[in-house]
Amino acid sequence: MPKLYNLHIIIAEDDLDDADIICESFNKNPDFVKVSLVPNGEELLNYLKDNSNETPDVILTDINMPILDGIEALNEILNNNDLKTIPCFVYSTSINPVYKEKCDLLGVKGYLIKPYSIEDFDKIPKSILSMI
Template sequence: MPHLYNLHIIIAEDDTDDADVICETFSNNPNFGKVSLVANGEELLSYLKDSSNITPDVILTDINMPIVDGIEALQQILNTNDLKTIPCFVYSTSINPSYKEKCDLLGVKAYLIKPYSFEAFEEIPKSILAIIEQQYA
């Protein structure tokens, strides 16, 4: 990842209220030029496999979603040669240690706890940028 501006992030989030807030948060961050939203892991995988879509720079997924959950989607993404180099992040209301352990084993860059206030949501893009910057410095 040569630069940390004008990034394209795809977010998998099934809760419409959370989706609105997280999309607005990333849209308001000047480092992110494009925000794409899908409703579950199946839609995330379909988006990534569709060659007409531009490959995102970052993936952020919730865990608990219908059809295909975030961990199942990440297992496929991080085991696919063309996709496994995309920095993947999880955010969830769950503090279940087994979820975090699974994410760590998969190579997820960070397991972020979904905040309860709008102001705290604004920290998510900053955290993601800091982690990416640290790894590519």
């Protein structure tokens, strides 16, 4: 697979510490040139529907977030003709098979388990690149 360049990813993450770590991991990866962050699924949908924002190349969302969770947001995204072609990924501390099944049924490209070490967070961009 050829190397990808100049990707824009939007990340929905409500935990500030996790948000800092995951954004840093993508900023360190040269294939991702823009990293946008929103705090929940509702803000993710608002960002995507705002025509003044650049459409991202990739979406990564946590599942458990306030206001609108990741699965609810992905349900809207992946059932929207203008957005459903954007590769979507989930990362979560939950290994609940019900969540994974819901994501698979929606057409999510990958379900990643949130790592416990900072070094393992750096593997997430590479994992996503291998699945797009």
